[in-house]
Structures are given as structure tokens and as C-alpha cells.
Amino acid sequence: MHDLKSYIDSLPENEKFVLSEPVNLDFCPTSLVLELEAQKRFPVVVIERSNGFDVPVVTNLFADRDRIARMVGAKPGGFGQAWSRALANLAPAVMTDRAPVHEVVMLANEVDAGQLPISRHFEADAGRYIGSGILICKDPDTGVRNLSFQRMQLKGPNRFGASLHSRGHIWDHLLRCEARGKNMEVAVVIGCHPAIYIAAAAKVAMETDELEVAGALMREPVKLVKCKTIDIEVPADAEYVIEGEILAGVHEDEGPYGEYTGYSTHRSTRNVFIVKAITHKRKPIFLDIIPGYSAEHLLLSRCTREAHVTHRLREMVPTLRAVSYPKTGVHFHAYMSFKKTAEGQARQALMMLMGLDSYVKLAVAVDDDIDVFNEDEVLWALATRFQADTDMFVVPKVFCNRLDPSSVEGMSAKVAIDATKPPNFEGERTRQTAESVAWARSVISRQLR
Numbered sequence: 001m002h003d004l005k006s007y008i009d010s011l012p013e014n015e016k017f018v019l020s021e022p023v024n025l026d027f028c029p030t031s032l033v034l035e036l037e038a039q040k041r042f043p044v045v046v047i048e049r050s051n052g053f054d055v056p057v058v059t060n061l062f063a064d065r066d067r068i069a070r071m072v073g074a075k076p077g078g079f080g081q082a083w084s085r086a087l088a089n090l091a092p093a094v095m096t097d098r099a100p101v102h103e104v105v106m107l108a109n110e111v112d113a114g115q116l117p118i119s120r121h122f123e124a125d126a127g128r129y130i131g132s133g134i135l136i137c138k139d140p141d142t143g144v145r146n147l148s149f150q151r152m153q154l155k156g157p158n159r160f161g162a163s164l165h166s167r168g169h170i171w172d173h174l175l176r177c178e179a180r181g182k183n184m185e186v187a188v189v190i191g192c193h194p195a196i197y198i199a200a201a202a203k204v205a206m207e208t209d210e211l212e213v214a215g216a217l218m219r220e221p222v223k224l225v226k227c228k229t230i231d232i233e234v235p236a237d238a239e240y241v242i243e244g245e246i247l248a249g250v251h252e253d254e255g256p257y258g259e260y261t262g263y264s265t266h267r268s269t270r271n272v273f274i275v276k277a278i279t280h281k282r283k284p285i286f287l288d289i290i291p292g293y294s295a296e297h298l299l300l301s302r303c304t305r306e307a308h309v310t311h312r313l314r315e316m317v318p319t320l321r322a323v324s325y326p327k328t329g330v331h332f333h334a335y336m337s338f339k340k341t342a343e344g345q346a347r348q349a350l351m352m353l354m355g356l357d358s359y360v361k362l363a364v365a366v367d368d369d370i371d372v373f374n375e376d377e378v379l380w381a382l383a384t385r386f387q388a389d390t391d392m393f394v395v396p397k398v399f400c401n402r403l404d405p406s407s408v409e410g411m412s413a414k415v416a417i418d419a420t421k422p423p424n425f426e427g428e429r430t431r432q433t434a435e436s437v438a439w440a441r442s443v444i445s446r447q448l449r
């Protein structure tokens with residue numbers, strides 16, 4: 001399986017919500033996905049026809065944790081292991097001559113990005129936005145490829161506004177291009193094998209090509225083809241590629257946009273992307289990722305953050321059980337559970353967790369009897385095992401994500417909470433007998449079939 005279409009075809013029917021009536025791409029897909037989510041339903045949404053566009057649009061692909069695990073061949077709950085295995089077995093990409101993404105090529109004056117089925121998502125958004133584009137660029141010194149997402153506001157037939165506010169590797173590349181007075185070449189990939197999306201959302205070392213991580217997750221090298229107008233290679237089986245460059249030193253208004261924090265924000269690096277070519281399959285499908293406080297927008301980042309932080313923390317804290325980024329914390333809260341073997345360990349682990357991820361503002365450590373994926377349990381541990389005068393510390397003025405509306409000049413205070421049992425803890429958890437639980441489950445399944 002190489003491409004998005006074969007992945008979607010492989011999904012069981014009950015995991016898809018297919019709409020054959022024409023859908024208005026302004027706001028409607030977002031409302032549909034958020035309403036489904038409110039009902040705790042997370043199907044892949046397939047919009048076969050939309051007003052004004054003859055290309056199917058797919059969204060909500062990454063809204064379900066178990067589906068993300070299956071995308072990389074893992075069982076539910078097994079994503080973290082698959083991630084660690086992939087990092088240890090990188091699969092370099094290979095070049096190919098067969099390039100479905102080049103079946104249609106539009107250059108120069110033929111380019112009109114407005115013809116793409118790009119949605120408007122939230123009422124306050126400044127316009128139509130691509131939030132599902134994987135931006136592929138190269139380190140200007142080493143040539144190592146980098147994959148990331150940056151929101152892109154449609155501004156004209158060959159012009160987008162972009163925000164690189166995560167200030168990740170792509171931002172660092174751009175600063176070095178700008179120091180040389182050079183624009184930065186970027187290919188924007190829309191729609192490809194989901195493992196490439198997962199690798200693009202992740203933080204890995206700058207010297208690691210995220211396409212090698214994607215290949216390892218797919219257990220098959222990603223097949224690449226050279227772009228038509230820039231020196232960048234892209235997945236040959238992609239649905240669409242927009243080739244172009246981010247202009248050095250040019251800034252203009254961009255936003256507001258409905259962000260993962262749940263707020264519409266003007267905060268932006270105000271960059272400008274100029275399109276040189278658009279290429280696509282003869283019969284492409286367009287992938288959208290519903291932005292804002294949606295399950296898929298948050299989950300795509302949360303899964304790889306959890307896996308990455310767990311992988312790194314376990315090197316130093318071998319008794320670590322799990323790390324969770326609860327949805328309610330929008331990447332700013334992280335919970336970790338571990339088996340404490342000495343006092344002070346929680347504080348050490350908390351400092352590492354906050355150091356590994358600049359987004360984290362609140363880090364909580366709990367004992368290994370607490371399920372960190374169940375927020376009720378974490379809050380219960382906080383209520384019953386934590387005293388604020390001795391079990392927490394605050395680190396003021398640390399670099400953070402600027403989209404936090406409460407941050408000040410790109411800095412935020414970090415709170416670490418040790419909610420592990422203190423020495424001589426007297427509380428004993430209430431328990432049920434295994435027999436009574438088994439009996440209750442069988443009664444319920446008989447009566448509430």
C-alpha cells in the first residue's frame with residue numbers, strides 16, 4: 001500500500017462516513033467533524049462531491065488513536081513501540097521514475113491554487129487555509145530533508161501566507177537561508193501514505209530525514225521523485241504537490257486562524273510562500289485536517305510527542321511506564337507514570353520532561369498504579385497524593401509556544417507537580433474482588449446487549 005487512496009479503500013465501511021450529496025467546503029466539513037466528535041464518533045469523512053470542485057475531499061483521518069496505531073502496523077496501544085523500532089531501523093528513501101503525482105503538471109501562468117478544494121474552517125479565519133500540507137525543505141548546510149506542517153492562507157493564484165510559529169527545524173532552516181539573502185525552496189505535499197503524515201508531525205533530530213522514519217514506519221522505503229521546478233524530492237504517490245519558495249525577509253499579514261489551542265489567533269511569523277508549480281494525479285483526492293481543538297489536529301501531534309518523550313525519558317528513567325498528553329491540555333500538559341524507587345526521582349524526571357518539550361507548561365508525575373491515559377485517575381492522584389507547599393516547583397520565564405494566549409513575549413512559567421505517594425503514605429486504594437467484577441461485566445453484557 002503506497003498511497004492515500006489505497007489506505008482509505010482498505011478501511012472497513014463502518015470506519016468511514018461517506019457523503020455523496022454536494023458539501024459546501026466553507027465551514028461544513030469542520031462542523032460535521034466537530035459534531036461527530038461531540039458524539040464520540042471518529043470515522044474518516046469522505047466528501048465525494050463539493051460545491052464548485054470536482055475532487056473528493058477526505059478528512060478526520062487521524063482522529064482515532066487506535067487507527068493511528070494500525071496505520072503503522074501496530075496493535076491498539078502499540079504505537080510507542082512501533083515508533084522506537086522505527087527510529088532504530090531508519091529506511092532511506094529511494095528514487096523512482098514512476099510518478100503518479102506528475103500525471104498533471106501546471107507551471108507558471110497555468111497555476112491557480114484557488115482551484116484546489118481548500119476549505120474555510122472557522123468563522124473568524126482570514127480565508128481559505130491548507131492545514132494538511134506537509135512542507136518538505138532541506139537544511140541549507142547539510143541538505144538533510146525536513147518535514148513539517150505550517151498553516152497556509154490562500155492569498156492569490158500563486159501566493160500563500162504561512163506561519164512557522166512552532167519555531168522548529170524549518171524555522172531554523174529559513175533563518176539560515178535569510179542570512180544568505182536566499183529564498184527557501186519548499187514542496188507542499190497534500191495527501192500521501194498516512195505514515196508520512198505521522199513522521200512529519202514528529203520531532204526528531206535535525207540530522208534525521210523524517211522520510212526515513214516514515215519508511216521505517218511503513219516497513220518499506222518511501223519512493224521519491226524530483227520536483228519539476230525546485231531541488232526537492234517528494235513522495236511519487238502523493239495526491240498533490242505545490243512547489244515553491246518562502247521569500248527571504250518578506251512579511252505580510254496572515255491570520256487570524258483557528259488554532260489547536262481552541263482560539264483564533266493573529267500570532268504568526270507572517271511569511272510568504274510563492275507557488276512555482278502544482279502537480280497532481282490524474283484523479284486526485286484532497287486531504288484536509290480539521291484545525292482548531294479537533295481530535296485529529298491534536299492527536300496527530302500528541303501521539304508522536306508521547307512516543308518521542310517516552311523514548312527519550314526511558315533512557316534516564318528505566319521504570320517509566322507511560323507518558324500522556326491529555327487533549328484538554330492542548331500539548332501544554334503532560335502526565336507521566338513511573339515506579340518510584342527513591343525520593344527525588346519524580347523531580348528529576350519532571351525537569352527532563354519539561355526540558356524535552358518546550359510546549360509543556362504543566363508536568364505531573366504519578367505512581368505506576370495510575371493510568372495516565374485516564375485523566376480522572378490523574379486528577380484523583382493529584383487530589384489525594386499531592387501537597388502544594390512541598391510537592392511542586394515553578395520555573396519562570398521559559399521559552400514556550402507563542403500560540404498560548406497567556407504567554408508573555410514567547411515565554412511561559414512551567415509548573416512541575418509530584419503527585420506520587422509521599423514516604424509513609426497511609427492511603428490504601430479501595431479494591432473489588434476479581435470475581436465480582438467478572439460477574440458484573442457478564443450481567444451487564446447479558447442485559448444491555
Ligand SMILES: Cc1cc2nc3c(=O)[nH]c(=O)nc-3n(C[C@H](O)[C@H](O)[C@H](O)COP(=O)(O)O)c2cc1C
Pocket residue numbers: 131132146147148149150151152163164165166167168169170171200201202203204289297300301
Ligand atoms: C496538523 C498540524 C498542523 C500544524 N500547523 C502548524 C503551523 O501552522 N505552524 C507551525 O509552526 N507549526 C505547525 N504544526 C507543528 C509543526 O508542524 C510540528 O511541530 C513539526 O514537528 C515541526 O517540525 P520541524 O521542527 O521538523 O520543522 C502543526 C502540526 C500539525 C500536526
